[in-house]
Amino acid sequence: xxxxxxTNPAPATSIDAFVDRFERPAPTLLAVWAHPDDExxxxxxxxxxxxxxxxxxxxxxxxxxxxxxxDPVANPPEELAARRHAELIxxxxxxxxxxxxxxxxxxxxxxxxxxxxxxxxxxxxxxGVEPDMIVGFGPDxxxxxxxxxxxxxxxxxxxxxxxxxxxxLTTAADAAWPPELIDGMHEVGAxxxxxxxRHRDESHxxxxxxxxxxxxKLAALACHESQIGPLQRALGVTGYRRLASMEAYRAGNAxxxxxxxxxxxxxxx
Numbered sequence: 001x002x003x004x005x006x007t008n009p010a011p012a013t014s015i016d017a018f019v020d021r022f023e024r025p026a027p028t029l030l031a032v033w034a035h036p037d038d039e040x041x042x043x044x045x046x047x048x049x050x051x052x053x054x055x056x057x058x059x060x061x062x063x064x065x066x067x068x069x070x071d072p073v074a075n076p077p078e079e080l081a082a083r084r085h086a087e088l089i090x091x092x093x094x095x096x097x098x099x100x101x102x103x104x105x106x107x108x109x110x111x112x113x114x115x116x117x118x119x120x121x122x123x124x125x126x127x128g129v130e131p132d133m134i135v136g137f138g139p140d141x142x143x144x145x146x147x148x149x150x151x152x153x154x155x156x157x158x159x160x161x162x163x164x165x166x167x168x169l170t171t172a173a174d175a176a177w178p179p180e181l182i183d184g185m186h187e188v189g190a191x192x193x194x195x196x197x198r199h200r201d202e203s204h205x206x207x208x209x210x211x212x213x214x215x216x217k218l219a220a221l222a223c224h225e226s227q228i229g230p231l232q233r234a235l236g237v238t239g240y241r242r243l244a245s246m247e248a249y250r251a252g253n254a255x256x257x258x259x260x261x262x263x264x265x266x267x268x269x
Contacts, residue, residue, distance in 0.1 A: 012206040012207065012208040012246070013205060013206070013207060013208065014207070014208055014210060015045045015046065015049045015207050015208065015209050015210065015213050015247075016049060016210070018046070018049075018205065018207050019046070019049045019050060019053065021259060022050075022132060022133060023132065024055075024132055025053065025054075026053050026054040026055045026056075027050055027053075027055045027056075027131075027132040027133060028055060028056040028057075028058070028129060028130065028131045028132050028133075029046070029047060029050045029055060029056070029057050029058070029131060029132070029133050029134075029135065030058050030060065030125065030126065030129050030131035030133070030134045030135070031043050031046075031047055031057065031058070031059045031060065031097070031134075031135050031136065032060045032062075032122060032125075032134065032135070032136035032137075032151060032154075032155045033059070033060065033061050033062070033136060033137070033151065034061070034062045034063060034110060034137070034141075034145065034147040034148045034150075034151045035061065035062070035063055035064070035065035035068065035084075035107065035147065036061055036064060036065055036084040036085065036087055036088035036091070036224060036227075037065075037084075037087075037088075037091070037221070037224040037227050037228070038061075038137075038148070039059055039061070039088075039091065039092070039095075039097075039220075040091050040095075040217065040220040040221045040223070040224060041221065041244075042137075042142060042171040042173070042247070043135050043136075043171060043247065044091075044095055044216070044217040044220050044221070044244075044247075045207060045209040045213045045214075045216075045217055045247050046135060046169075046207070046247065046249075047059070047095045047096070047097055047135075048094075048095045048096055048213050048216045048217065048220075049213060051095060051096025051097060052096060056099070056129075057095070057096060057097035057098070057099070058097070058099040058100070058101070058125070058129050058131070059092055059097045059099070059100040059101070060100070060101045060103065060122070060125055061088060061100065061101070061102050061103070062103045062105045062110055062118075062147065062150075062151050063103070063104075063105045063106060063107045063108075063109075063110060063147060064080075064081040064084050064085050064088075064102065064107065065080070065081070065084050065107050065227075066078070066080050066081035066084070066106075066107045067080075067107040067108055068080065068084065068107065068226070068227060069226070075226070077107075080226065081107075083226055084224075084226060084227075085102070087223050087224045087225060087226060087227075088100070088223075088224075090223035091220040091221070091223035091224060092220075094216060094219045094220040094223060095216065095217075095220050101125055103121055105147075107147070108146070108147060109147075110146065110147040110150035110151060111146040111147065111149070111150045113150065113154075115150075115153050115154060115157055116157075118150060118151070118153070118154030118157075119153075119154045119155075119157035119158040119161070120158075121154070122154045122155050122157075122158040123158040123161060123162070126158055126159070126162065126166070131166060132166070132167075133166070133167050133168075133169060133256075133259075134155065134159060134166055134167070134168045134169070134252075135168075135169045135170075135171070135249070136151065136152060136155045136168070136169075136170060136171070136252075137149070137151055137152035137155070137170060137171060138152060138170035138171060138172065138250055138252065139152050139153070139156075139170075140152075140195060140196065140197045141195075142171055142172075142173045142195075142196060143173075143190060143191045143192060143195055143196065144191055144192030144193070144194070144195030144196070144197075145192060146192075152170070155168065155252075156168065156252060156253070159252070159253055160253065164253040164254050164255050165255060166253075166255060167251075167252075167253065167255040167256035167258075167259045168251075168252030168253045168255070168256050169249040169250070169251070169252060169256050169259075170249065170250045170251075170252040170256075171247070171248070171249060171250075172204045172248040172249060172250045173196045173248070174196040174197060174198055174248075175204040175206055175248035175250075176206055176207075176246040176247055176248035177196075177243060177246070178242070180239075181235060181239055181242060181243050182196065184231075184234045184235045184239060185231065185234070185235075187234050188230040188231055188234045190231065203250070203251070203260060203261075204248050204249060204250045204260075205248065205249050205250075205260055206246060206247075206248045207246065207247045207248065207249065208245065208246060209244070209245050209246070209247070214241070214244060214245050217244050218241070218244055221244065
C-alpha cells in the first residue's frame with residue numbers, strides 16, 4: 001500500500017549551498033549504509049559534493065547484499081556478493097569516495113546482531129576517521145528493511161556514546177520523493193509494509209542536485225547493474241532521473257539539529 005508523502009516539504013536548497021554550511025572547507029564525511037547501492041540512491045549527491053571540494057569521504061557498508069536477487073540459482077550468494085562488491089567500488093569511484101569499509105555481516109542478518117556490538121564496530125570507524133559529519137539511515141531505515149533499521153540503531157548509538165558532538169544527518173526519502181514515484185517503487189517491492197513513513201512533525205531539508213552532481217549520481221547508480229533494472233523500468237527514464245535529482249535529510253542528533261536550523265534559516269532568507 002502506498003504511503004503519501006508530506007504535502008508541505010521544506011524549501012529545496014542546492015547541494016553546494018547545503019555543504020557550504022559545514023564548518024570546514026574540505027570536511028570529512030562518514031557515510032554508513034547497509035548494502036551496496038544504498039549510498040548511491042540516498043546520499044550520492046552529498047558524498048560527491050564533499051569529495052569535489054577536496055573533502056574526505058569514507059563509506060561503510062554492513063553487508064554485501066548477497067541475497068539481493070529474485071533468482072538465487074542464476075545468482076548464487078557467493079558470486080553475487082563478489083559482483084556487488086565490485087559494483088560498490090566502481091560507484092564510490094564515480095562519487096570520489098576513495099575509502100570504504102565492509103563490516104562483513106550476512107545479508108538480512110544485521111537485525112540479529114546485538115546493537116551494542118554493531119555500535120562498537122561503527123564506533124571504531126568513527127574514532128579512526130574523526131568525521132566532521134556522519135550520514136546514514138534514520139530509525140525507519142527509509143524502506144523499512146530490517147538491515148537498514150539495525151544499521152541506523154548502531155550508528156545512532158555510536159554517535160550518542162560520543163556525546164552527540166558529531167552531527168548525524170539521516171536520510172528522509174518521504175520528504176524527497178514524490179508520491180507517484182513512491183507508488184512505482186512499491187510496484188517493484190522497494191519498501192517493506194507501511195513504508196516509507198510520514199514525518200510531518202519533523203523538520204527536514206530537501207536538497208536539489210544540479211546537473212553535474214545529478215549526472216555523477218546517475219553514473220554511480222549505473223554501476224549497480226545487478227540491482228537497478230526493475231526500478232528503472234518501473235519509473236521510466238524521466239521518473240528515474242527525477243528520483244535521483246532530490247535528496248532530503250533530517251537531524252539525527254542535537255548537533256545536526258543546530259546544523260539543520262542554520263541551513264533552513266539560510267534557505268528562507
